[in-house]
Amino acid sequence: MLDIKLIREQPEFVRERLATRGAGDEAKIDEILSLDEQRRKLLNEVEALKATRNRVSKEIGALMAQKKPDEAEARKAETRSLGDQIAALDKTIAETETARDGLMLRLPNLPHATVPVGKTAADNVEVSHWGEKPRFAFEPKSHVDLCESLGLVDFARGTKLSGSGFLLYTGWGARLERGLIQFLLDLHSREHAYTEVSPPYVVKQECMIGTGQFPKAADQAYAVQEGEDASTLGKLYLVPTAETPVANIHREELLKPEQLPIRYCAYSPCFRAEAGAAGVGTRGMIRVHQFDKVELIKVVTPETGYDELEGMMANAEKVLQLLGLHYRVLLLCTGDMGFTSAKTYDIEVWAPGQNDYLEVSSCSNCEDFQSRRMNLRCKPESGTNFFPHLLNGSGTALARLFVALIETYQQEDGSVKIPPALQPYVHSDRIGA
RNA sequence: GGAGAGAUGGCCGAGUGGCUUAAGGCGCAGGUUUGCUAAACCUGUGUAGGGGUAACUCUACCGAGGGUUCGAAUCCCUCUCUCUCCGCCA
Numbered sequence: 217m218l219d220i221k222l223i224r225e226q227p228e229f230v231r232e233r234l235a236t237r238g239a240g241d242e243a244k245i246d247e248i249l250s251l252d253e254q255r256r257k258l259l260n261e262v263e264a265l266k267a268t269r270n271r272v273s274k275e276i277g278a279l280m281a282q283k284k285p286d287e288a289e290a291r292k293a294e295t296r297s298l299g300d301q302i303a304a305l306d307k308t309i310a311e312t313e314t315a316r317d318g319l320m321l322r323l324p325n326l327p328h329a330t331v332p333v334g335k336t337a338a339d340n341v342e343v344s345h346w347g348e349k350p351r352f353a354f355e356p357k358s359h360v361d362l363c364e365s366l367g368l369v370d371f372a373r374g375t376k377l378s379g380s381g382f383l384l385y386t387g388w389g390a391r392l393e394r395g396l397i398q399f400l401l402d403l404h405s406r407e408h409a410y411t412e413v414s415p416p417y418v419v420k421q422e423c424m425i426g427t428g429q430f431p432k433a434a435d436q437a438y439a440v441q442e443g444e445d446a447s448t449l450g451k452l453y454l455v456p457t458a459e460t461p462v463a464n465i466h467r468e469e470l471l472k473p474e475q476l477p478i479r480y481c482a483y484s485p486c487f488r489a490e491a492g493a494a495g496v497g498t499r500g501m502i503r504v505h506q507f508d509k510v511e512l513i514k515v516v517t518p519e520t521g522y523d524e525l526e527g528m529m530a531n532a533e534k535v536l537q538l539l540g541l542h543y544r545v546l547l548l549c550t551g552d553m554g555f556t557s558a559k560t561y562d563i564e565v566w567a568p569g570q571n572d573y574l575e576v577s578s579c580s581n582c583e584d585f586q587s588r589r590m591n592l593r594c595k596p597e598s599g600t601n602f603f604p605h606l607l608n609g610s611g612t613a614l615a616r617l618f619v620a621l622i623e624t625y626q627q628e629d630g631s632v633k634i635p636p637a638l639q640p641y642v643h644s645d646r647i648g649a
Numbered sequence: 650g651g652a653g654a655g656a657u658g659g660c661c662g663a664g665u666g667g668c669u670u671a672a673g674g675c676g677c678a679g680g681u682u683u684g685c686u687a688a689a690c691c692u693g694u695g696u697a698g699g700g701g702u703a704a705c706u707c708u709a710c711c712g713a714g715g716g717u718u719c720g721a722a723u724c725c726c727u728c729u730c731u732c733u734c735c736g737c738c739a
Contacts, residue, residue, distance in 0.1 A: 256699065262708085
């Protein structure tokens, strides 16, 4: 959520920054300002009435203490109607505030000044790359064929169990998936100094609001219902990413500066309804309703936010370097960035069987956008409280990493080599043949 | 699921309708005293939102939401969460 004071004091700046996203959000600013002004006007009125009521009530108390009940009764009669006026105004103010905040919650974050202005993914800027596309003496197969021939994923039975977009990993495939999760958690917790946490996989609605999935993208979430009790629907949601539970860990807390920076890493499955994406590249493992991911989260001071983002990128890139996978790094343009982010880098890994790059990581600084939504604050040694910066990054998403890995390391005989860094986790240097 | 006890500032903790402008303590900041440290003493110290160039001032907040009242931390109703015990359960 943006700071209402910023919108109030620099509406032109906010409009200009929102416009760079190309989604038309800047059109809502006038309505927000109008509601905000109305709210403040009413607030002035009701507070004056309340001040009067407080003063008179105190006088009545004094009269009672002086044993002057007649005078007290007279004052009571005078102020009897005040309560109704106050109640009516309070109600209008609450409605105005709800309307204002409803609009505010749907406004995306302002892009950082260093983010390139653009409309689509085509306008993203490649800032670096690592390694090279592997060369094959044969025609590389798709991961779908490799999974079937090696028995790594049973696509048909996954669909039988849960519908399309759900995967049943089997045999070496299941072991490889588990090994990758453990490899990633070990790397980030032991080498990169993130505190490992294991969060719940369902969260309350307010957590979804806190990290920005709700209210705007509510149709992308899976809602949970307890048994047949429909009244429980809408309270808990399957996590779309570990970012949601982990970034909310300190929601509504007042942190001490010496607690920062906080760095967490966490594994979770990620559940995404992918509404509106049916039939788009759904074959195989590239776009599914449930996938595994190891997520990185940081809570830091605003001064260090962007240095921490670069550090997080280095941590995520290290994954692909250790696995020997070619990748490129993109700085997302204003039009392609997520709702909550002020600046985002994507890491795309090369998948030879797809002849394309696949997004396996997205690292963002959301600045104070999320901490405002969850009322996460920090109390400095002196001065007023501030909202810390919240960063999140995939370290990394698994299904696509799995794809890139087996497509990159496939051999002519149909087997798949396991890179050395992963061998202790898979307990083998090769799958198949 | 059943029974009982609770929820008060950064923390602990008093407070059963109006001298509460939330006592007192801890912590924190400044000051006095002092060879240094410590201690003692004094002063200050919540959050959010309005108004004001400013000093300052007003309003709200005692788990959440309603209600009674001129006035609610305090009385009434509903809900949430925590703790203890019992039952069920991986």
